[in-house]
Amino acid sequence: MNEISHLERFTEQEYKYGFVTDIEADEIPKGLSEDVIRLLSAKKAEPEWMLEYRLKAYRAWLKMEEPKWANVHYPPIDYQEIVYYSAPKQKKKLASLDEVDPELLKTFNKLGVPLEEQKVFAGVAVDAVFDSVSVATTFKAKLGELGIIFIPISEAIKEHPDLVKKYLSSVVPVTDNYFAALNSAVFSDGSFIYIPKGVRCPMELSTYFRINAKNTGQFERTLIIADEGAYVSYLEGCTAPMRDENQLHAAVVELVALDNARIKYSTVQNWYAGNKEGVGGIYNFVTKRGICKGINSKISWTQVETGSAITWKYPSCILQGENSVGEFYSVAVTNNYQQADTGTKMIHLGKNTRSTIVSKGISAGKSNNSYRGLVRIGKKAEGARNFSQCDSLLLGDRCGAHTFPYLEVLNPSAIVEHEATTSKIGEDKIFYLNQRGLSTEDAVNMIVNGYCKEVFKELPMEFAVEAQKLLSVSLEGSVG
Amino acid sequence: MIEIKNLHANIDGREILKGINLTVNKGEVHAIMGPNGSGKSTLAQVIAGREDYEVTKGEILFNGKNLLELPAENRACEGIFLAFQYPVEIPGVSNTTLLKNALNSIRKYRGEDELDAMEFLSLVKKKMSLVELSEDLLRRSVNEGFSGGEKKRNEIFQMAVLQPKLAILDETDSGLDIDALRIVANGVTKLKSPENATIVVTHYQRLLNYIIPDFVHVLYDGKIIKSGDKSLALELENKGYDWVIEEAAELV
Ligand SMILES: Nc1ncnc2c1ncn2[C@@H]1O[C@H](COP(=O)(O)OP(=O)(O)O)[C@@H](O)[C@H]1O
Ligand SMILES: [Mg+2]
Numbered sequence: 024m025n026e027i028s029h030l031e032r033f034t035e036q037e038y039k040y041g042f043v044t045d046i047e048a049d050e051i052p053k054g055l056s057e058d059v060i061r062l063l064s065a066k067k068a069e070p071e072w073m074l075e076y077r078l079k080a081y082r083a084w085l086k087m088e089e090p091k092w093a094n095v096h097y098p099p100i101d102y103q104e105i106v107y108y109s110a111p112k113q114k115k116k117l118a119s120l121d122e123v124d125p126e127l128l129k130t131f132n133k134l135g136v137p138l139e140e141q142k143v144f145a146g147v148a149v150d151a152v153f154d155s156v157s158v159a160t161t162f163k164a165k166l167g168e169l170g171i172i173f174i175p176i177s178e179a180i181k182e183h184p185d186l187v188k189k190y191l192s193s194v195v196p197v198t199d200n201y202f203a204a205l206n207s208a209v210f211s212d213g214s215f216i217y218i219p220k221g222v223r224c225p226m227e228l229s230t231y232f233r234i235n236a237k238n239t240g241q242f243e244r245t246l247i248i249a250d251e252g253a254y255v256s257y258l259e260g261c262t263a264p265m266r267d268e269n270q271l272h273a274a275v276v277e278l279v280a281l282d283n284a285r286i287k288y289s290t291v292q293n294w295y296a297g298n299k300e301g302v303g304g305i306y307n308f309v310t311k312r313g314i315c316k317g318i319n320s321k322i323s324w325t326q327v328e329t330g331s332a333i334t335w336k337y338p339s340c341i342l343q344g345e346n347s348v349g350e351f352y353s354v355a356v357t358n359n360y361q362q363a364d365t366g367t368k369m370i371h372l373g374k375n376t377r378s379t380i381v382s383k384g385i386s387a388g389k390s391n392n393s394y395r396g397l398v399r400i401g402k403k404a405e406g407a408r409n410f411s412q413c414d415s416l417l418l419g420d421r422c423g424a425h426t427f428p429y430l431e432v433l434n435p436s437a438i439v440e441h442e443a444t445t446s447k448i449g450e451d452k453i454f455y456l457n458q459r460g461l462s463t464e465d466a467v468n469m470i471v472n473g474y475c476k477e478v479f480k481e482l483p484m485e486f487a488v489e490a491q492k493l494l495s496v497s498l499e500g501s502v503g
Numbered sequence: 504m505i506e507i508k509n510l511h512a513n514i515d516g517r518e519i520l521k522g523i524n525l526t527v528n529k530g531e532v533h534a535i536m537g538p539n540g541s542g543k544s545t546l547a548q549v550i551a552g553r554e555d556y557e558v559t560k561g562e563i564l565f566n567g568k569n570l571l572e573l574p575a576e577n578r579a580c581e582g583i584f585l586a587f588q589y590p591v592e593i594p595g596v597s598n599t600t601l602l603k604n605a606l607n608s609i610r611k612y613r614g615e616d617e618l619d620a621m622e623f624l625s626l627v628k629k630k631m632s633l634v635e636l637s638e639d640l641l642r643r644s645v646n647e648g649f650s651g652g653e654k655k656r657n658e659i660f661q662m663a664v665l666q667p668k669l670a671i672l673d674e675t676d677s678g679l680d681i682d683a684l685r686i687v688a689n690g691v692t693k694l695k696s697p698e699n700a701t702i703v704v705t706h707y708q709r710l711l712n713y714i715i716p717d718f719v720h721v722l723y724d725g726k727i728i729k730s731g732d733k734s735l736a737l738e739l740e741n742k743g744y745d746w747v748i749e750e751a752a753e754l755v
Contacts, residue, residue, distance in 0.1 A: 406507045450555070457575035458551050458584075459605035459661065460612070469604065473595025473644065 030074065051108040057081065058117035060208060067211075072146055072188070073180055080197045080207035087201045093364040093427055094393040095333050097269070097306065105271060107209045107241040162226065172217040173228055178243050179215035186217055190248055194277040194341070195316045200336075202273040202308045206242045210275065213243035218253035218284075227483055229258040240271040247277070249284035252318065256287040269297075269332060274309045282317030287325070289482050290338075291490055294330040296497075300389075301360030304332025312336035312368075315347030315376075323350040324367065325481040327490040327495040328494040332361060337395065339368035342376035342404075349378040352478040354490070356497045357390030357422070366427075367370045371404040371437070380411040383475050386422035387498055400437040407437040415445040416469070416474055418498065468495045504529050504700050505550070505570075505669055508560035512549050519545045519727035528670070530697040534711055534736060535704045537722035538744050543704045544588050546722065547673045551585040552578045565669070579605075580612035583667030586658035586675050588704075593645040598657065601645050602627065602664050609665060630663035634690040651678035659690045669692075671702045676710040688713030699740070707741040722748050 049061055060081055064074040089100070133289035161464025166173050179187050197207045214230045232243070251253055272294060278286050288311075307330075313322040324338035340349030369378035372402065378398070386392040398409045415424035426443050448470060456466035472479070472491055479487045505527045512520040519542050527533050535543055549556050550563060552575030563570040567747070573581065606626075607617040607689060619624065627641065634656045646654050655675050662670055667678065672691070676684055691701065691714055703714055711733060712721075719735040721744065722729045726752035729735070 213751075449591065451591050452593055454553055454575060455587065455593070456601070456605075458579050458587075459601065459665070460576055460579040460609040461605060462576050462608070463574075465604065465608070469596055469601070470593060473593055476595035 038197040049108075049110045050106055050123070052162075054103040055081075055105070055107060059107060061136070063209065066110075067107060067177055069177075070184065071178060072184070076191075076197075077208050078398065080204050081209075084197045084201065084204035084208055087198070089201050091394070093335050094391065094427075095335060095362040095364050097333055097362075100271060102205075102308070106348070107240060107242070108125075108211060110211075111123060120190075134434075137191075150193060166224075166226075169222050169225070169256075170219040171222060171224055172215065174214040174215055175393070176213045176246060177211075179246075182321075183215070183217070186248065187215070187221045187246070190246055190277065190279055191244075191278075194312050195275050195310050200310060203275050203310045204213045205406065206244060206273050206275045206310070207480045209240075210242045210244035213245040213274070214247075214257075215245075216247040216255060216257065218249045218255045220250045221252040222250075223253070224255040225256055227256050229260070231260045232318055240273065242272075243274045244272070245276040246279075247286060247288070248279045249281065251284060253281075254285045256483060257289070258483065259288070259290045260293070269304055271307055272308070272331075276309070276311040276338075278313030278322055280315050280317060280320035280322050280344075280347075281315065283319045284317060285321045286313060287323045288313070288338070290324075290326040290328070291482075291486060291493060292326065292328045292330055292334070293493055294340050294362050296330045296359070297332040299359045301332070304361075307331035307334045307335075307336060309336040311336065312341065313339070313349075314341040315344050315349060315373075317347070318344040318373075319346045320344050321348040321350070321480065323352070325352040325478060326354070326365075327475075327478070327482070328353070328355040328363060328365060329493050331363075332474050334361075334363040334365055335364045337367055339370065340378065341370045341372065342378065342407075344376075345373045346375045346377075347373055348376070350481075351378075351380045351382070351396075352383045352481045354385070354475045354478045354494070355383070355392055355394075355468075356385045357392045358389070358497055359388040360391060361388075361390040363391070364393040364395055367395045368399070369398040369409055370397075370401070371407040371409070372401045373404060375406040376404055378409045380409070380413070380475050381480055382411075382413045384424055385399050385471060385474070385494075385498070386415065386424050387418040387420065388468075389421045391423045391425070393427060395427040395429075397427055397429040397431070398439060399431040400434050400439065400443075401481050402433045404435050407434065409437075409439045411439075411441045413441075413443045414474070417447045420447070464499075467498065471498065504566060506548075507604060508562050508564075510546075510549070510563065511543060511559045513557045513559055514545070514555060518559070519556070519725055520549065523722075523727060524588075524725060525720065525726070527700045527702060529700055530630045530695075530699045531717045532695070532703065532714060534714075534716035534719045535660055535702060536706055536708075536719060536726075536736065536739060538706065539708060541722045542725045543706075543722050544673055545725075546672045547588075547702075547704055550578075550671060551575060551583060560593070577612070579665075580609045581686050584662050584665055584667030586655075586670065586672045588673040588677070588702055590646050590654045590658055592647045592649075594647050596645050598641045598643065599627070601729040602661060603605050605661075606711065627664060630660060631694060633663050634660045635686050636660050647678045652680065652683040654688060655679055656690075659687050663690060663694055666694075668699050669702070672700070675703075676707060678706050682748065684710065685713065691693070708736040711736045723751065 031484050050060060060077050064077060099322060155492035195203050198204055216228060218224050280286050294307055315322055322340050326333055342349050349369050355363045355365050368382055382394050384392040384394055394413045400407045413426050417424055424445055428441055452470055453463055453466045479490055482490055507523050507525040510523040537543055558571055570578060603623050610617055636656055643706055675687055716733050719731050721729040729747050
């Protein structure tokens with residue numbers, strides 16, 4: 024058998040987004056204190072209530088402990104070494120995209136996210152977040168006509184305080200966990216979306232996150248509200264330069280779906296993963312949660328996680344409304360020394376609530392990939408149903424795959440099904456495809472793409488193509 | 504077309520092929536028969552380039568090229584096709600996707616233009632009728648949930664699309680009922696031309712009623728111990744293998 028040499032010869036993996044933009048930044052000195060939070064809030068010219076919110080979160084955070092239960096290992100993070108605010112210097116308020124620094128536009132163009140409205144690919148409105156601030160939201164006017172609000176959350180705090188006050192932290196409480204509390208104290212920017220009653224958002228809404236500055240943490244905050252009968256599909260992409268130091272990314276995303284509303288949230292996460300010796304890369308510690316508040320509402324999370332040195336992330340659904348539906352479709356790829364501990368929580372509270380979990384883990388190199396999922400059926404969740412499918416695929420035999428499914432069923436009428444498989448990528452499958460004229464590299468891509476198909480088909484078209492390419496880049500050199 | 508000279512091959516240090524000599528010319532059909540475990544599939548896989556087997560001695564020339572130097576995918580691109588005894592399932596990959604990629608990879612290797620979607624589709628339609636394969640099987644994942652017979656027919660269908668110079672059918676007849684056997688055999692016969700060649704591996708003679716071999720070889724314990732024409736297959740059917748084995752033992 025040739026399997027070892029076949030599957031374990033890793034070549035240098037190209038990360039084509041690893042460049043640094045040379046742009047003057049407005050930064051707060053590193054470190055965290057009440058003064059830093061006051062300064063940050065002042066820089067953003069925030070109302071008093073927001074500062075209070077932040078300080079409360081900070082004080083709570085000081086009393087909390089970093090979670091240790093995840094199956095990931097990293098040296099202690101020095102929170103005083105992090106810069107909590109970094110913004111590209113530009114004119115205070117931008118009237119149009121023409122005023123955006125050309126260097127920034129160039130950066131996003133290079134990342135494949137053109138911001139000039141006319142060039143944006145059909146049907147996708149983009150908000151671009153660079154380090155700590157949102158630099159451009161396209162198609163603002165067109166969406167405005169429908170009453171859709173798609174703006175940086177920093178603006179929403181000023182322009183729609185009632186909505187923000189009502190829903191911020193309503194899904195992820197400030198003290199939910201250590202990183203959520205930290206985010207609440209220092210979050211810099213992110214997207215705010217409100218879809219009014221009965222409106223079907225006519226285009227994909229998208230945010231592109233980019234960490235640029237050194238030693239900077241990125242703490243974005245996203246809040247999406249779909250009012251009764253509304254529909255929105257949201258896409259999130261992210262990259263970072265290659266740096267030898269680890270950088271912290273601790274985001275919070277909250278989704279609220281009212282009666283008959285639907286939210287589809289798709290992520291292609293490609294933060295810098297570190298080099299093949301495991302130096303550098305992003306620590307991606309993210310809290311994502313949605314609540315199906317209304318009857319017949321639906322929230323779908325689809326994620327393709329290929330980047331980051333460490334990923335700690337459990338996009339979840341609270342199924343409160345009767346007949347509401349939660350879905351989680353995930354592909355998580357780890358290569359080299361990457362570590363991922365990801366999964367979902369489906370909390371069934373309402374009657375006849377349904378959830379589906381499809382998780383596809385792919386491990387290569389010396390990486391570690393864990394699925395961690397909780398399905399909880401509450402006492403009143405009469406007739407609730409869950410189906411979970413967790414598959415792990417191993418490329419080579421120095422990587423690890425682990426599955427931690429937790430199940431709490433308090434209502435006897437519930438039906439819960441769980442299927443799990445772990446397999447090695449089959450030499451017989453590769454040989455079969457070789458024999459049909461395909462190179463080993465192409466054969467592996469084909470097998471892996473087939474394995475992920477159930478998840479990819481949930482992604483919007485352009486994203487699915489992007490995700491497939493990303494997958495083959497992530498696994499480049501992992502075979503043959 | 505293919506010349507196999509004194510071929511020895513091991514798996515996990517155990518010698519399976521112990522000096523195979525075989526020459527197949529353009530336009531010929533060769534049948535390789537022999538009891539279970541004699542090394543027929545091993546020979547097929549070694550020709551196709553499976554790396555699990557270690558070739559310790561001998562050579563294989565394919566149209567003058569040293570085949571043993573080429574990786575499996577290049578052997579396929581040179582025109583070797585193996586219909587597997589046990590075709591594998593590839594979840595999530597449709598038959599069409601596999602075939603389109605395979606065909607274009609082979610065409611690229613040969614310096615030919617890739618087929619566009621329309622050209623590919625019309626080729627596929629034409630070949631499908633050859634093995635009476637339903638369109639539904641095209642869209643489904645490769646071999647997933649196919650019956651034994653469907654898998655075998657799918658192998659012949661792939662062969663029809665890829666149009667190899669040398670086709671090796673490894674027990675394509677086993678697990679087929681008489682109708683399926685006829686369909687498969689007809690497909691193979693229709694694909695025969697003076698320019699290509701076929702090696703049929705089987706341990707029943709019934710397939711050879713449909714695909715008439717020019718030569719029949721008996722493989723036993725890693726060696727070809729007897730060769731003849733199609734009457735040898737009938738003789739084996741009637742008398743079994745023991746007499747050939749005894750005959751061969753006396754010669755040593
Ligand atoms: N992967 C393998 N590992 C160990 N032994 C094998 C393997 N494949 C085949 N063999 C052995 O090689 C011999 C020939 O097998 P095979 O070529 O499949 O025979 P046939 O196709 O003629 O029935 C058998 O004894 C079989 O057990
Ligand atoms: Mg066999």
